[in-house]
Amino acid sequence: MTAATQTPLAKILAARIRERGPxxxxxxxxxxLYHPEHGYYSRAESQRFADYYTSVDVHPIFGRLLARQLAEMWERCGRPAEFTIVEAGAGVGRLAAHVLDFAARALPGFYSALRYVAVEQSAARRATHALGLVTHIAAGRASSAAELPANIPVGCILSNELLDALPVHRILREHGELREIYVGLDGDRFCDQVGPLSSPALEEYFSGQGIVLLDGQQAEAGLAAAAWMEDAARRLSCGYLLTIDYGREARELCDARHLRGTLLAYTRHRAGEDFYAAPGEQDLTAHVNFTALDLAGRASGLARLGLVSQSHFLLALGRANEFADLYDEGQSEAERVRARLLLKTLIFPEGMGETFSVLIHSKGVADVSLTGLAPL
Ligand SMILES: C[S@@+](CC[C@H](N)C(=O)[O-])C[C@H]1O[C@@H](n2cnc3c(N)ncnc32)[C@H](O)[C@@H]1O
Structure with missing residues (x-):
């Protein structure tokens, strides 16, 4: 298949490269991912289930335990009358619904202080989540937005699998020098094309983290994720920033086991390395570099509270009531067994438990002890 005929977006990108270069x-x-018409995230959400699931899709327990953590953050901030939760990359609002439904039912004091802002860049997804959250919007507890609020007086900015979906630069060390991998054309096919770094920020990205790549090693530079972190931190006056994603600290991401970087293309639950197959019709994602996020956050006034596995976070929050939040009223024993099995998917290392991590920062909060980060 050739670039010019592959997908509508392939034609657009091929024409641009022919005209202006790699x-x-x-x-x-x-x-x-984000082309307004042909980008992967501009497509219908239903198609996405064919490609991947997130923790939110597994069981509402994920959102319920997160709600408990958020309620505790509200308490640590002195139970303000208004507590803003901003969920960035809220998609169709499934996590927002799980948090809000549970808070309304089980945490009424917290719910009455809540201002939950579901932030999503895709207009189609905003329309879907506005429908799903309609009762909470009518109650004045939730709203939908295309961008982060300019100022969050007190609250928490959270994201689940947002930062792994932000664009990355591909970097290669060659003959002792950092070089960048561009997208060029070889006839009608997209191809890697190595050239000089497109920005000095790329060199600083690695040196700031103390990373020296091996000769021949490739790695991704998530400048967009770091910039997002800085921007979010600046908008928060007091409270927390909670990031859930799959990734690792820099030294692990750039070790000898990752000589080709961590970038993957996902189609129909299969990961591959053909990044140029079907542009706009497959998901592209790279592991999140938590060291880079932490550096960006601290440069913008955040304090790092901890980085734990998703398994640790959920176990620490669920153990107090032996995961009673798993169950809904009137469930049969079979439904309860199924709920327990789904919890295992979220917690077990071979499921999502150790792949995903939770990074929490704070700003201007005196008491920062949080149950989700407590030792097990
Ligand atoms: C991988 S999806 C995750 C969706 C959801 N959080 C979940 O767990 O199912 C990433 C979402 O972030 C959205 N997104 C990407 N960049 C964004 C930005 N700068 N602001 C708001 N939303 C963004 C995408 O449109 C997409 O819906």
Whole structure:
């Protein structure tokens, strides 16, 4: 198959490269995921289940335990009359619904203080989540937005699998020097094309983390994720920033086991490395570099409270009532057994438990002890 005929977006990108020359992989990835008409995240949400699930899709227990953590954050901030939770990359609002439904039912004091802002760049997904959250919106507890609020006086900015979906630059060390992998054309096919770094920030990205790549090693530079972190931190006056994603600290991401980086293309639950197959019709994602996020957050006034596995976070929050939040009223024993099995998917290392991590920062909060980070 050739670039010019593959997908509508392939034709657009091929024409641009022919006219203006190779583009950075970050530009290519941004178009593949966020092109307003042909981008992967501009497509119907139902198609996405064919490609991947997130923790939110497994069972509402994920959102319920997160709600308990958020309620505790509200308490640590002195139970303000208004507590803003901003969920960035809220998608169709499934996590928002799980948090809000549970808070309304089980945490009424917290719910009455809540201002939950579901932030999503895709207009189609905003329309879907506005419908799903209609009772909470009518109650004045929730709203929908395309961008982060300019100022969050007190609250928490959270994201689940947002930052792994932001564009990355692909970097290669060659003959002792950092070089960048651009997207060019070889006839009608997209191809890697190595050239000089497109920005000095790329060199600083690795040196700031104390990372020296081996000769021949590739790695991704998530400048967009770091910039998002800085921007979010600046908008928060007091409270927390909670990031859930799959990834690792820099030294692990760039060790000898990751000589080709961590970028993957997902189609129908299968991961592959053909990043140029079907532009706009497959998901592209790279592991999140928690060291880079932490550096960006601390440079913008955040304090790091901890980084734990998702398994740790959920176990620490669920153990107090032996995961009673798993169950709904009137459930049969079979439904309860099924709920317990789904919890295992979220917690077990071979499921999502050790792949995903939770990074929490704070700003201007005196008491920062949080149950989700407490030792097990
Ligand atoms: C991988 S999906 C995760 C969706 C959801 N959080 C979940 O767990 O199912 C990433 C979402 O973030 C959205 N997104 C990406 N960049 C964004 C930005 N800068 N602001 C708001 N939403 C964004 C995408 O449109 C997409 O819906």
């Amino acid at each position: 583009i950075t992989f970050a530009d290519y990835m941004a178009e593949c």
